[in-house]
Amino acid sequence: MSDIKIRNMDEFAAVSGLSRPTVSKYFNDPESVRPRTRERIEAALERYDYTPNFFAVNQNRNVTKNIGIVVPNLSDPFFAEVSRGIGDLVAEAGYRPVLLGSRGDPEQEIDNLENLRLIKPAGVLMAPLGRVSDVEKLKKFCEDVPTVLFDSNIDGVGEAFVGSNNHTSIALIVEYLCRTGEPPCFFEMRTPANPNAHKRRAAYIETMERLGHKPHVLQAEGEGWDFEAIGFEAASELFAGRKLPTNTILCSNDRLAIGVLSAAYQAGLRVGHGAGCALRIAGHDDHPFSRYTCPTLTTVSQDYAAISENSVQRLLAMIESGIRPTAREVMYLDGRLEMRGSA
Amino acid sequence: MSDIKIRNMDEFAAVSGLSRPTVSKYFNDPESVRPRTRERIEAALERYDYTPNFFAVNQNRNVTKNIGIVVPNLSDPFFAEVSRGIGDLVAEAGYRPVLLGSRGDPEQEIDNLENLRLIKPAGVLMAPLGRVSDVEKLKKFCEDVPTVLFDSNIDGVGEAFVGSNNHTSIALIVEYLCRTGEPPCFFEMRTPANPNAHKRRAAYIETMERLGHKPHVLQAEGEGWDFEAIGFEAASELFAGRKLPTNTILCSNDRLAIGVLSAAYQAGLRVGHGAGCALRIAGHDDHPFSRYTCPTLTTVSQDYAAISENSVQRLLAMIESGIRPTAREVMYLDGRLEMRGSA
DNA sequence: CTTGAAAGTTTACGCGCGTAAAAAGTAATA
DNA sequence: TATTACTTTTTACGCGCGTAAACTTTCAAG
Numbered sequence: 001m002s003d004i005k006i007r008n009m010d011e012f013a014a015v016s017g018l019s020r021p022t023v024s025k026y027f028n029d030p031e032s033v034r035p036r037t038r039e040r041i042e043a044a045l046e047r048y049d050y051t052p053n054f055f056a057v058n059q060n061r062n063v064t065k066n067i068g069i070v071v072p073n074l075s076d077p078f079f080a081e082v083s084r085g086i087g088d089l090v091a092e093a094g095y096r097p098v099l100l101g102s103r104g105d106p107e108q109e110i111d112n113l114e115n116l117r118l119i120k121p122a123g124v125l126m127a128p129l130g131r132v133s134d135v136e137k138l139k140k141f142c143e144d145v146p147t148v149l150f151d152s153n154i155d156g157v158g159e160a161f162v163g164s165n166n167h168t169s170i171a172l173i174v175e176y177l178c179r180t181g182e183p184p185c186f187f188e189m190r191t192p193a194n195p196n197a198h199k200r201r202a203a204y205i206e207t208m209e210r211l212g213h214k215p216h217v218l219q220a221e222g223e224g225w226d227f228e229a230i231g232f233e234a235a236s237e238l239f240a241g242r243k244l245p246t247n248t249i250l251c252s253n254d255r256l257a258i259g260v261l262s263a264a265y266q267a268g269l270r271v272g273h274g275a276g277c278a279l280r281i282a283g284h285d286d287h288p289f290s291r292y293t294c295p296t297l298t299t300v301s302q303d304y305a306a307i308s309e310n311s312v313q314r315l316l317a318m319i320e321s322g323i324r325p326t327a328r329e330v331m332y333l334d335g336r337l338e339m340r341g342s343a
Numbered sequence: 344m345s346d347i348k349i350r351n352m353d354e355f356a357a358v359s360g361l362s363r364p365t366v367s368k369y370f371n372d373p374e375s376v377r378p379r380t381r382e383r384i385e386a387a388l389e390r391y392d393y394t395p396n397f398f399a400v401n402q403n404r405n406v407t408k409n410i411g412i413v414v415p416n417l418s419d420p421f422f423a424e425v426s427r428g429i430g431d432l433v434a435e436a437g438y439r440p441v442l443l444g445s446r447g448d449p450e451q452e453i454d455n456l457e458n459l460r461l462i463k464p465a466g467v468l469m470a471p472l473g474r475v476s477d478v479e480k481l482k483k484f485c486e487d488v489p490t491v492l493f494d495s496n497i498d499g500v501g502e503a504f505v506g507s508n509n510h511t512s513i514a515l516i517v518e519y520l521c522r523t524g525e526p527p528c529f530f531e532m533r534t535p536a537n538p539n540a541h542k543r544r545a546a547y548i549e550t551m552e553r554l555g556h557k558p559h560v561l562q563a564e565g566e567g568w569d570f571e572a573i574g575f576e577a578a579s580e581l582f583a584g585r586k587l588p589t590n591t592i593l594c595s596n597d598r599l600a601i602g603v604l605s606a607a608y609q610a611g612l613r614v615g616h617g618a619g620c621a622l623r624i625a626g627h628d629d630h631p632f633s634r635y636t637c638p639t640l641t642t643v644s645q646d647y648a649a650i651s652e653n654s655v656q657r658l659l660a661m662i663e664s665g666i667r668p669t670a671r672e673v674m675y676l677d678g679r680l681e682m683r684g685s686a
Numbered sequence: 687c688t689t690g691a692a693a694g695t696t697t698a699c700g701c702g703c704g705t706a707a708a709a710a711g712t713a714a715t716a
Numbered sequence: 717t718a719t720t721a722c723t724t725t726t727t728a729c730g731c732g733c734g735t736a737a738a739c740t741t742t743c744a745a746g
Contacts, residue, residue, distance in 0.1 A: 008702055019725050024704065034712090034723060054461040055402040056702035060731050074442075075423045075631070084418055084444070096458075099417075099442060103427065115439075118397040228635045258635050265637035266684075288418070292571045292601050294608035294637040341609075351732055362695050367734065377693060377742090399732035403701050 006050040016044035027052050061120065067095045067315070068116040068124040070109065071151075072193070073225050074101030076255070077288045079127065082151070085308040086125055093316055095122065104193060104225045106132045113141045123315045126158070127151035130195040146318045150311040152195045153330065159318060160329040162311040166196055169300040169335030170203035170250075173282055176337055177248050178211050180273065181280055185216035185245050187260060188252035189230060191223060197252050200284065204250065216245040220256070231259025239267040248280040248343065254290050254299055257283030261293055261342065271295055271342050280343035284335075295341030303333045349393040359387035370395050404463065410438045410658070411459040411467040413452065414494075415536070416568050417444030419598070420631045422470065425494070428651040429468055436659055438465065447536060447568045449475045456484045466658045469501070470494035473538040489661045493654040495538045496673065502661060503672040505654040509539055512643040512678030513546035513593075516625055519680055520591050521554050524616065524623055528559035528588050530603060531595035532573060534566060540595050543627065547593065559588040563599070574602025582610040591623040591686065597633050597642055600626030604636055604685065614638055614685050623686035627678075638684030646676045 006012045009027075013020040017040060026033050026041050033041070044050075058064045067090045071079040079101070087097040098116065102109035109129055116124060123146040128138065130152045138157045141147070147158040177184045186204040188197055201217060208215040220234030231251065238244055251257035260281055264271050269278045272295045283290060286301030310331055318324060349355045352370075356363040360383060369376050369384050376384070387393075401407045410433045414422040422444070430440040441459065445452035452472055459467060466489040471481060473495045481500045484490070490501040520527045529547040531540055544560060551558040563577030574594065581587055594600035603624055607614050612621045615638050626633060629644030653674055661667060 010702085020703085021705075021726085022724055025724090028704085037724080051457075051461060053402070053702050055398045055463075056731095057704080059396070059398040059402055059702080059733090060704045074417065075420065075427055077418065077420060077423075080418045080420075080423055084446070101427065114394075118394060120398075228632070232635065258632070262635040262637055262639070266639075289571070289601070289632060292575065292605040294605055296605070296609075353732085363733085364696085364735075365694055368694090371734085375693095380694080396732050399701095400734085402703090402732080403734045 004048060006048045009050075009052060012044065012048065012050045015048055016041050027057075058120065063122045064120050065095050066098050066116075066119050066121040068112075068119075068121045068126070068145075069097055069099045070102060070112050070116070070124065070126040070128075071100075072102050072109075072127055072129045073104050074099070076225065078285055079151075081288060082127070082304055082308060085304060086150075086312055089308055089312040090125075093312070095316075102129060104129065106134050110134055110137050113138070117141070117145070121145060122319045123147065125150060125311055125315055128154050128157065130154065130193060132193065146315060146324060148311045148315045148318075150307055154195070156328070158328070159325055160311070160314045160331070162307050162314065162331045163333070164196075164302045164307070164335055165332035166199040167203045167206075168332075169284065169302075170200050171207045172335065172337050173250060173284065173298075173300050174204060174207040175211070176339070177250060177280065177282060177343060178208075178213065181343075182246045182248045183208060183211070183213040184248040184250040184280070184282065185218055186252070187218045187220070187231070187235070187249050187256060189227075189256070190219040190221055192252065193225065200252050218249075227253065227255035228259040228262070231256035232263045233259075235260040235263035236267065239263060239269060244279075247278065249282070251281065251283045254283035254285045254287035254297060257281055257297055257299070257342075258287070258289065258293060261295075261297070265294070273341075273343055282343040286338055290338070291340065293342070298340045298343040299338050300335040301338050302335055306333050347391060349391045352393075352395060355387065355391065355393045358391055359384050370400075401463065406465045407463050408438050409441050409459075409462050409464040411455075411462075411464045411469075411488075412440055412442045413445060413455050413459070413467065413469040413471075414443075415445050415452075415470055415472045416447050417442070419568065421628055422494075424631060425470070425647055425651060428647060429493075429655055432651055432655040433468075436655070438659075445472060447472065449477050453477055453480050456481070460484070460488070464488060465662045466490065468493060468654055468658055471497050471500070473497065473536060474534075475536060489658060489667060491654045491658045491661075493650055497538070499671070501671070502668055503654070503657045503674070505650050505657065505674045506676070507539075507645045507650070507678055508675035509542040510546045510549075511675075512627065512645075513543050514550045515678065515680050516593060516627065516641075516643050517547060517550040518554070519682070520593060520623065520625060520686060521551075521556065524686075525589045525591045526551060526554070526556040527591040527593040527623070527625065528561055529595070530561045530563070530574070530578070530592050530599060532570075532599070533562040533564055535595065536568065543595050561592075570596065570598035571602040571605070574599035575606045576602075578603040578606035579610065582606060582612060587622075590621065592625070594624065594626045597626035597628045597630035597640060600624055600640055600642070600685075601630070601632065601636060604640070608637070616684075616686055625686040629681055633681070634683065636685070641683045641686040642681050643678040644681050645678055649676050 009020050013023045071083050090097040100112040127150050142158045149158040149161045153161040205215040220230050222230035271279045283297050283299040286299050290297035290299050352363050356366045412426050414426050433440040443455040470493050485501045492501040492504045496504040548558040563573050565573035614622045626640050626642040629642050633640035633642050
């Protein structure tokens, strides 16, 4: 490694014995130059460390190699996990992932998109806030930038959607619960942030009716993303008032279930499916901590890997072909039942 | 809002009736132009939406308004939380936070810094991986870019460090545990990723000896960041072998403690400080989920807010004064005992 | 009304690179 | 060896903005 500082592509072209346009071509696509030329450039790269100026490279492009990843909340372990996976895939494909969290705030969500627009991304992968999102602004953004939605769907926004099939996964766990004990009631937030919640409630009701049971929906008050706290508060009240219509609770998601588990513990209710248990509790999502709750949480796992892979793949296909599909593509992946200790 | 598209600063200067250099001056610092001029520009901004081209703006600067935030792992709720707070503060101060996670991988950590270098950040806030970090490369980066470390300290790296005082906070909880029951043993990973772990162990030993008790350190095997799993496995073996030297376990951090709690539950050991409890378990950090474990986890909370504020403040002071301090500044904040159900 | 500093305008150059066009060179085929 | 198709080089321009220098206008104070 030489100590001579290379200040720009001109100087680097000089030390590698080539012209700047050829070097420029190499950096845009190493395959586009003759193998021997490539070797010379790569040899020079070992001796002098040079990287094209990020800003100058992107200034003239109308699209860059940046791919935006926008999720509702980076503090939520689910989204932290998924966005990590997506970021990896994006980086492997030779793009630069730019990760942004919206903190549950629709204004922040739009801000994130505006910030992304500044860096002229090749495309965006986004898990929208859902119900509270500013749909018109989202649509406008998606007209300009190829966008794939994941996790929660908003009709007409983006070129594609990849997510879980709430209908089958809720059916899966409702059937399991009915088969192995009392039919469950359904525990959710009254004003859920995420549109999946509505689908899950609907799927619960439909499955219960199909099985000939009466559905019971319990709704917790509270806004925001502090799901454990909301679940805890509402469940504590339920337990104190002994208002539970059944001994089995299916929660709309694992974070609520974690709050409910905690409330049950503090109310002295033993949770599980064994002898001496007063209550069964199940969740949905297979949150990273679900396997370490007490008892471990029975839930439905979403196929994180498949969601990540499919959404990235769809976006890259659009970017690399340059073709925006005429019809919006929607893909639902099946969940898997995770039978653990709590139900 | 007019529909005329403004393509660049020249056009925007034209519609606002000013010259481009004046407009440029405004965007660099709105206070630097006469109030009347400012009004004209801001009026124009309402009619035509124009934002200076991000890449062109930064191309000529040798430092930008970007501030990098690098944490070991974005999937860890602790870092997710802290980096969210830091990002907010950075944004409030008029800078653009760029968040990067190193995934527990020292190479990724260096990669992150190299990527940051490309965008010429005004400064960087970093929680280093610690023991496994490539210290030489970190140092080199910190020579070029003003950097403040937080969470875990590496001597000689960065201009300042802000973190918790492990010594006092471990003393706090050890004293509490000794006062209210059997003296604790200390549960940690044999090869912890984070240097705080070593300080915590040392603080435990010293406090125990000061109080006239014999310290016991139990070490779990396992590498990586899957702390709950590592804690669970090791604790399960301990419980099965009945090898515990005391009925009180102080875990090096909350994530390990969550694993240990889960193992205790599955081993049928009742955890808590009440009658009929076989075991007390405590943690350290006040992880977001600690208040929802079963039982709730007694722990020491780190002062997230103060860590965020102080580290951001120190970095901004350096950036805005343009002065790199000659002496490295180190700041330790005290933790607070969170007495809950588990101990 | 004069004066002088502060603010704004004009003009001009540079940043580092993408990229187009024409010329020159290189490698495989006939 | 001549032909042909690629590659590479040369030359030149443009992107959008920062910024310096010299000049002109504005505005408040004397």
